[in-house]
Amino acid sequence: MNSALAALSSDEPEFGSRLPPANTEAEQALLAAILANNLAYEKVSDFLQADHFADQAHGRIYEACGILIERGQLATAVTLKNKFDQDGDLAQVGGSQYLAELAANYVNIVDVRHYGRIVYDLYLRRQLIDLGEDVVNEAYRHDLELGAPQQIELAEERLYRLAETGQTEGGLKEFKTALREAIELTEAAYKRDGKIAGVATGFRDLDALLGGLHSSDLLILAGRPSMGKTALATNIAFKVAASRRLERAADGSEIEEPETVAFFSLEMSAEQLASRILSEQSEVRSDSLRRGDISREDFEKVVDVSRRLSTIRLYIDDTPAISVSAMRTRARRLKRQQGLSLIVVDYLQLMSPPGGSRAENRVNEVSEITRGLKAIAKELNVPVLALSQLSRAVEQREDKRPQLSDLRESGSIEQDADVVMFVFREQYYLERAEPQRRENEAEDKYQERYSHWQQRCEEAYGLGEVIVAKQRHGPIGSRKLTFDGNTTRFGDYVPDDHLPDVR
Template identity: 55%
Template sequence: MNDAARKLAPLAKDQAEQHYREAPNNLEAEQALLGAILVNNDAFYRVSDFLKPVHLYEPLHRRIFEIAGEIIRMGKTANPVTVKTFLKADEKVGDLTVAQYLARLAAEAVSIINAEDYGRAIYDLALRRSLITIGEDMVNIAYDAPLDMPPQSQIEDAERRLFELAETGRYDGGFQSFNDAVALAIDMAGQAFERDGHLSGISTGIHSLDGKMGGLQRSDLIILAGRPGMGKTSLATNIAYNIAAAYEPEVQPDGSFKAKNGGVVGFYSLEMSSEQLATRIISEQTEVSSSKIRRGDISEADFEKLVACSQMMQKVPLYIDQTGGISIAQLAARARRLKRQRGLDVLVVDYIQLMTGSKKSGENRVQEITEITTGLKALGKELNVPIIALSQLSRAVESREDKRPQLSDLRESGSIEQDADVVLFVFREEYYVKNMEPRDEFDPKYEEWKMRMEKVKGTADVIIAKQRHGPTGTVKLAFQSEFTRFSDLADPSFTQYEH
């Protein structure tokens, strides 16, 4: 062997060892945990909230864990004899039959005290295997560099997969058993029973709206639309602040926080700057007109109110992103980051038509809007948060006698109407009646106009035009234009009526 060959030999050996590295696993920990479960079924409940069959490395161990879990959940006893019935009798584990292997697991079982430690070790190894898979995919895609996947979209895809892994502890979409779905539904009902106002969703802080919608439901896409001047941004801002101000965290068993009431809000303000948005909220809270705040036309008492309000607002978990023309991919990446770093319970986007799609949709605006609404719907499901997306209405409303918006008035309406779980229209008749004021106050029609104006003054209608899991109808609210504030009407008899 020459010198070059001698130098290459150990290198080739190292590379061979690296090439055949086994995925991280610990079969002994899996055996110890299964043995503990077979001896004392209580051990299963020590690990069942975080450990799933898919987290075990050995396929036979997965099946044993799954079968034992199903038996225990049915209120029966899982032991080597009962579990054996559901496994192939002729299956071998080395020299042992399955029955002998189960008996050996139980015989060598460790104390139940260690069950959770073994479960955690198995879970951590499963996460590491998932990280390896994501890492390998990243490397392979970066090497192959397909034309339809630029580096930016690969980064976004990797970020999405890592977020999903961090949130759920496993990277796979796949099917969910109906049992799990039923358990989630019962949990939701239980949480609604315990929550203030007995709502299944997050309270908007406007009771008449909550009564109709049951709060904002997780993973829903809620479209809030209206013509300019109707107050759609004001309503979204009111709701966002109400939710953030009511935030009441609750510590979970794993040390993380979950909202008991209210929630952490992310607000994408594509139209207004964060200062303008803050001015609106301060005006609404202090009842000092926002135009006066901007002009500095305020008294000392008003200024003290503003300072006190700003100190209180600093503690509120409301996060504003004022990037204009943001793409759906950027918005999703930032929302994931916010959820990881600060938590996230509600997302507000003001407004859809100011967002951009990918370059693939080219000049076709309808395709671009379709991509945006589909992306928002998918993001809501991924993050498990309601998304309130504001939308403009077409000018067709203005040319009609009846100015009340309809679903067909949504601009590029097909996809917005289709992807939305809830469509809300903000309509203020006062806005239109005010513009119809006769110039001459001695005009016989002036009295008629005055009576009509008094009837609609200070009110707004929120029309629920579509709702997947509830009734449609109209909710009447009070609206104070100088403070841009929506609230419940003082007289409950005016509150709502159904279609």
């Protein structure tokens, strides 16, 4: 076995004898092009830096060229000669004479950026090798406080940062390009049912107010416990995953593609979420499902619904205290493999900040998390719907409707979010505020108060409200929804005067 392995690997050099990947000729050709025509520097300076060169001397030359060019001066072998006469790094390759040789050996380069990308790609490979060696060495050490899962998380964070530095296609975008993209978005909304530009939540009135959930937006859905945050988020996630979108094929025809949703549940297990959705869609009480206390008819209904639900692209990750970096890695992987339409996070205060380190100030820690979620939304170009707790200040007021100031450990939550929504159910508070007869209160006065309370309870029964308190791209306002507590299901609200005539 060992001899066979040795034979298979005999053509490969020993790991310790491998040289770091580099291309000296590409570095020389790039520098020669810059010395011959300083405009070449502008074509690579947006992504290429001095420390990206494998040869330190080449990095010093590139840096010196940049300093002169950015001052509006000419960078040539002559203007750089004085700077490098006494430079020790350059002396190893021939001193200032080396600059003259670079300029003399210049060959016209058609695509300077191509050479810049070669230098940059090799730099990333060297960094990747160093990172891999560090991961191996740290894994061998037994005296570290960090366990293996934390080491994996930190490695993922470092890999992401390395991948992020490799994005060389950014920079300024022509207005006409941005304008074309805006027109395409408007056209998509015009052609779509309901005139929705973003991902439809499936709730008619809410979609009309928001225009759907827009790509690259961070949306905060906040509320006090028992208001139905998770229920509403689960309803939206299911409705999105069960829908399909129109995509334009290569031949110009339009095809339907299923939507894909990633649901990161830090509070509930995947099985609990699945039970909720099963209850919502089968209309069988969730507590009856948990106890198995259902009739044969209900059981058959549940089985039938489960078959239909198994085909939707809803992916649940119930890792507790997941970090921003781990979430980003898993979401990127899902988008690459299946596509991605929406990310749901339940809820952000339970997440670990980037890098896994705990900040001394909880507000700063939550701010790091919201900034990380906003970065994920922009990078993956999908809406991120993050749930958030509200402070107890709501309970101290007579009017329990939440306000932006109630956001718990708000920090940058309000600032980073494109949309802030609150879910509010007045029924919850009214049921816990049954009037008690006051001392020396007349019976008729007490009955009047009690009747008023009963009337309010009847008006609020089975209703919820979504309050849009901030919307960067549109109006604010509130929309009513129906709510069934038995199945934790929200639905579109239809006023009595809009009910269809069934005669």
